Amino acid sequence: MPEKPELDFPRPLTTVDVVIFAIRSDALQVLLVQRPRAEGEPFPGSWALPGGFVDIAGDRDLEACAARKLKDKTGVVSPYLEQLGSWGSATRDPRGWSATHAYFALLPEHAAGGALAADAQWFAVEGEKVRPKLAFDHAEILHAAVQRLRSKVEYTSLPAYLMPPEFTLPELQRTYEIVLDRALEKSAFRTRMLAADLIEPVARMRKGPNRPAQLYRLKRAKAPVFFARTFNPPG
Amino acid sequence: MPEKPELDFPRPLTTVDVVIFAIRSDALQVLLVQRPRAEGEPFPGSWALPGGFVDIAGDRDLEACAARKLKDKTGVVSPYLEQLGSWGSATRDPRGWSATHAYFALLPEHAAGGALAADAQWFAVEGEKVRPKLAFDHAEILHAAVQRLRSKVEYTSLPAYLMPPEFTLPELQRTYEIVLDRALEKSAFRTRMLAADLIEPVARMRKGPNRPAQLYRLKRAKAPVFFARTFNPPG
DNA sequence: CATACTTAGTTGTACAGTCCAACTATATTA
DNA sequence: TAATATAGTTGGACTGTACAACTAAGTATG
Numbered sequence: 001m002p003e004k005p006e007l008d009f010p011r012p013l014t015t016v017d018v019v020i021f022a023i024r025s026d027a028l029q030v031l032l033v034q035r036p037r038a039e040g041e042p043f044p045g046s047w048a049l050p051g052g053f054v055d056i057a058g059d060r061d062l063e064a065c066a067a068r069k070l071k072d073k074t075g076v077v078s079p080y081l082e083q084l085g086s087w088g089s090a091t092r093d094p095r096g097w098s099a100t101h102a103y104f105a106l107l108p109e110h111a112a113g114g115a116l117a118a119d120a121q122w123f124a125v126e127g128e129k130v131r132p133k134l135a136f137d138h139a140e141i142l143h144a145a146v147q148r149l150r151s152k153v154e155y156t157s158l159p160a161y162l163m164p165p166e167f168t169l170p171e172l173q174r175t176y177e178i179v180l181d182r183a184l185e186k187s188a189f190r191t192r193m194l195a196a197d198l199i200e201p202v203a204r205m206r207k208g209p210n211r212p213a214q215l216y217r218l219k220r221a222k223a224p225v226f227f228a229r230t231f232n233p234p235g
Numbered sequence: 236m237p238e239k240p241e242l243d244f245p246r247p248l249t250t251v252d253v254v255i256f257a258i259r260s261d262a263l264q265v266l267l268v269q270r271p272r273a274e275g276e277p278f279p280g281s282w283a284l285p286g287g288f289v290d291i292a293g294d295r296d297l298e299a300c301a302a303r304k305l306k307d308k309t310g311v312v313s314p315y316l317e318q319l320g321s322w323g324s325a326t327r328d329p330r331g332w333s334a335t336h337a338y339f340a341l342l343p344e345h346a347a348g349g350a351l352a353a354d355a356q357w358f359a360v361e362g363e364k365v366r367p368k369l370a371f372d373h374a375e376i377l378h379a380a381v382q383r384l385r386s387k388v389e390y391t392s393l394p395a396y397l398m399p400p401e402f403t404l405p406e407l408q409r410t411y412e413i414v415l416d417r418a419l420e421k422s423a424f425r426t427r428m429l430a431a432d433l434i435e436p437v438a439r440m441r442k443g444p445n446r447p448a449q450l451y452r453l454k455r456a457k458a459p460v461f462f463a464r465t466f467n468p469p470g
Numbered sequence: 471c472a473t474a475c476t477t478a479g480t481t482g483t484a485c486a487g488t489c490c491a492a493c494t495a496t497a498t499t500a
Numbered sequence: 501t502a503a504t505a506t507a508g509t510t511g512g513a514c515t516g517t518a519c520a521a522c523t524a525a526g527t528a529t530g
Contacts, residue, residue, distance in 0.1 A: 009288045011246040014323075014334060053244045054323070056332035061324035086321045086336045088249075088289070089296035097291035099249060101321045101334065155390075170507070188488050190508075195487090211496035211507050405478070423517050425479075430516090446478050446525035474529080481522070486515100493510070500503075 012088060013098035016065045017051030017138065019084065019145035020074065020105045022112035022122070023162050023175055029112075029122045030142065031073060035135050036119075042094045043135030049142065050120065051100065066103040075115030080106040080161035084145055092137045100136075104145045106161040153179045157198045160218050168206055168213040169193065247323060248333035251300045252286030252373065254319065254380035255309065255340045257347035257357070258397050258410055264347075264357040265377065266308060270370055271354075277329045278370030284377065285355065286335065301338040310350030315341040315396035319380055327372045335371075339380045341396040388414045392433045395453050403441055403448040404428065 020031040037044040050073045059065035063081065071077055081103055088099025112122070123130045128146040129139065152158045159175045173189050193199065200219045205212035255266040272279040285308045294300035298316065306312055316338055323334025347357070358365045363381040364374065387393045394410045408424050428434065435454045440447035 009248075010291050012249045012289055012291055013244075014247045014249060054247055054332070054334070056245050056247055056325065059325075062321060062334060083320050085318050086297060088336065090291065090294075097289070099289070099297060099334075099336065101323065168507085185489060186507090187490080187509075191487075207497070211505095213507060403478085420518060421478090422480075422519080426516075442526070446476095448478060472530090474527100476525100476527075478524080478526100479522105480524095481520100483519090483521105485518080488516100489514075490512090491510105493508105495507080495509095496505100497507100498503105498505080500501100 010097075013093060013096060014054045015051055015098065015100040016054055016062060016069060016103065017049040017100050017141060018066050018070050018073075018081075018103045018105055019049055019142055020070060020107060021125075021145075021149060021162070022107040023109055023178055024112055024122055025124075026174075026178060028125045028146075028178055030125050030130060030145075031112075031116075031120055032123050032130065032132070032134070033073060033117065033119045034121075046135040047121075047123075047130075047132040048135035049102075049138045054101075062101050063103070066101070066105075070103075070105055073117045073120045074107065074112070076105075076107055076111050079108075079111065080158070084141070084148060087137055087141060089137075100141075102141050102145070104148065106149075106158065108162055108164050110164050150180060157193075157196055160198060163218075166202055166204070166215045166217050168215060170213065172199070172216070245332075248328060248331060249289045250286055250333065250335040251289055251297060251304060251338065252284040252335050252376060253301050253305050253308075253316075253338045253340055254284055254377055255305060255342060256360075256380075256384060256397070257342040258344055258413055259347055259357055260359075261409075261413060263360045263381075263413055265360050265365060265380075266347075266351075266355055267358050267365065267367070267369070268308060268352065268354045269356075281370040282356075282358075282365075282367040283370035284337075284373045286337075289336075297336050298338070301336070301340075305338075305340055308352045308355045309342065309347070311340075311342055311346050314343075314346065315393070319376070319383060322372055322376060324372075335376075337376050337380070339383065341384075341393065343397055343399050345399050385415060392428075392431055395433060398453075401437055401439070401450045401452050403450060405448065407434070407451070 022029055031050060032047040033050050035041060035043045035046045035048050050069050052069060054062070054065050059068065063083070066081060067078070070079070070081065084102040084104045086099055086101045088097075090097045092098055123132070125146055128143045130142060133139070134142065149158065153176060159179055160172065162175050163172060169190055172193065173184055173186070176189070177184055198219055199216040202215045202217050204215050206215055257264055257266075266285060267282040268285050270276060270278045270281045270283050285304050287304060289297070289300050294303065298318070301316060302313070305314070305316065319337040319339045321334055321336045323332070325332045327333055358367070360381055363378045365377060368374070369377065384393065388411060394414055395407065397410050398407060404425055407428065408419055408421070411424070412419055433454055434451040437450045437452050439450050441450055
């Protein structure tokens with residue numbers, strides 16, 4: 001019973017990892033970084049989630065640490081960032097008992113192409129996995145992140161944070177469909193999206209191979225909107 | 236950029252805290268412990284969430300650590316236990332940069348009366364707070380736990396884990412109402428509960444000041460069931 | 471012992487939102 | 501000018517909730 005803590009109580013290694021999602025090339029993608037090959041590094045050369053040790057001198061708190069790591073790898077300053085959970089055990093890092101605080105971030109496509117770090121690269125999410133074998137327990141964390149994303153997409157407006165500043169309703173629906181990997185009903189989608197009061201029409205229209213499409217933008221900044229019902233699969 | 240970690244990288248203090256809920260005396264209550272008054276202890280005598288340092292020698296992982304702390308304070312071995320999130324910053328603990336992994340647990344009333352630790356005591360949750368001023372940032376963690384509980388109750392079967400092994404539908408509804416702090420519609424509640432396929436009738440009936448009430452029990456072990464819709468407030 | 475009361479559980483109607491398919495409208499392309 | 505593709509609308513079928521009225525059965529009261 002460590003109810004009499006000492007400051008010398010052995011401390012786990014503490015890291016923060018960020019699962020960064022974006023829609024690129026009509027697919028859900030996640031940003032991975034390649035582990036350094038320096039001596040003493042675990043999983044040299046493996047792909048891993050962006051992250052690393054908490055800097056107790058520089059990081060004010062966990063979220064600031066996650067935002068810093070995100071900015072280091074992508075240049076993006078303030079996307080949607082949500083805490084995912086934490087993973088800690090004696091065995092997940094060969095260097096000893098370690099705990100990571102995992103976050104997940106959503107980037108709009110236009111922001112995802114920017115100032116990528118040299119060791120970073122986008123990978124398509126296939127099912128709930130990614131092609132390369134990931135370092136540490138990062139496959140498990142990614143799995144949880146995809147599940148959380150998919151589950152929240154069912155009843156919130158989260159995918160709106162994957163969109164550019166202005167977008168059409170069909171574009172938004174396509175984003176939902178990519179994340180859910182499932183077709184959605186056009187008119188029900190429209191009704192619910194407008195009822196959710198999250199997006200508002202802007203004056204301009206987008207011209208395409210069809211009639212002019214109304215452009216929308218996000219109304220609020222950060223709060224995902226909850227729907228009354230989940231999306232039921234058509235058919 | 237701590238991409239070249241050293242094992243000597245300064246580590247935050249790492250703790251696990253557990254928000255333990257139960258329905259007692261027809262109210263939502265939470266278990267708190269009184270901080271020791273020993274020298275060097277922060278917040279001496281204050282009430283706090285049960286928790287403490289991770290024992291990297293004894294704890295296999297974070298959840299095992301949370302379960303251990305829960306058992307220490309309540310004697311209960313395997314109730315519903317879910318990760319809530321983590322809180323870490325330079326300022327939340329006067330001893331230095333610290334991060335806590337917070338869990339929340341649901342105890343059935345009959346288990347909540349058991350082998351309480353000497354320093355532990357139940358407090359009613361009023362609104363999203365508790366009467367005494369809590370140590371550290373535990374008021375914020377409690378707030379998050381109550382919100383998570385209330386929000387999940389809207390669309391899952393979580394409150395079933397606050398029930399004794401066998402219970403009637405009206406008793407289950409009362410538990411929902413206590414957690415939500417709102418009256419629910421009898422027939423809609425019944426329909427949804429039965430449709431959720433989470434509980435099953437047992438042969439026996441409970442006699443009361445009314446007609447015999449059908450007893451039910453949980454069907455599955457740990458998975459909360461999601462409802463298609465939230466409970467809409469009557470009126 | 472009869473009656474009133476209380477609560478468990480059912481029934482039926484109104485209503486809201488989704489599913490689905492068919493329809494209209496308009497820009498692009500041939 | 502006509503065919504085509506996509507944006508967006510409309511209306512009927514269906515599902516599940518809200519709400520209130522109802523039935524049933526045990527308890528309390530005189």
